[in-house]
Amino acid sequence: MLKGFKDFLMRGNVIDLAVAVVIGAAFGAIVTAFTANIINPLVALFGGNNVNGLSVQLGKSDKTIMDFGALITACINFLIVAAVVYFVFVLPMNKIKERRKKGEEPGPSEPTDVELLKEIRDLLAAQQNHQTVVQSTDVRNPKV
Numbered sequence: 628m629l630k631g632f633k634d635f636l637m638r639g640n641v642i643d644l645a646v647a648v649v650i651g652a653a654f655g656a657i658v659t660a661f662t663a664n665i666i667n668p669l670v671a672l673f674g675g676n677n678v679n680g681l682s683v684q685l686g687k688s689d690k691t692i693m694d695f696g697a698l699i700t701a702c703i704n705f706l707i708v709a710a711v712v713y714f715v716f717v718l719p720m721n722k723i724k725e726r727r728k729k730g731e732e733p734g735p736s737e738p739t740d741v742e743l744l745k746e747i748r749d750l751l752a753a754q755q756n757h758q759t760v761v762q763s764t765d766v767r768n769p770k771v
Contacts, residue, residue: 646716658707662700 681699685691738746 646712649716655708658704661707662704666700666703667696 681696682692682694685693
């Protein structure tokens, strides 16, 4: 029972799903705090004296602000999360899978197409020879 549960957990899809949930929940707050307190001030620095940093206001309403700084921040958030997922979860799992494969013995190799065709040819020839022998030894229908 435990071996089956272990095999279930070690399947790629379950691990991928678990990684996504853990990363989304645990690292979301850390990455948001990092970008809000470190990255956003740096992005706003390049935006000049404007309070909104790298943004453009298209109309007189606050709803018409195109905030490029928020887009850059979201991209940086994504890159940080992707790097953490890769280096903390995916890379070690791939190493574990490689180590497991090294311990396995390779199974019998599959025959090639040419080998299969030769086997079929030989079987057909043997079958044809067998039918010829049966027909020539048949007393009711002797071959002339």
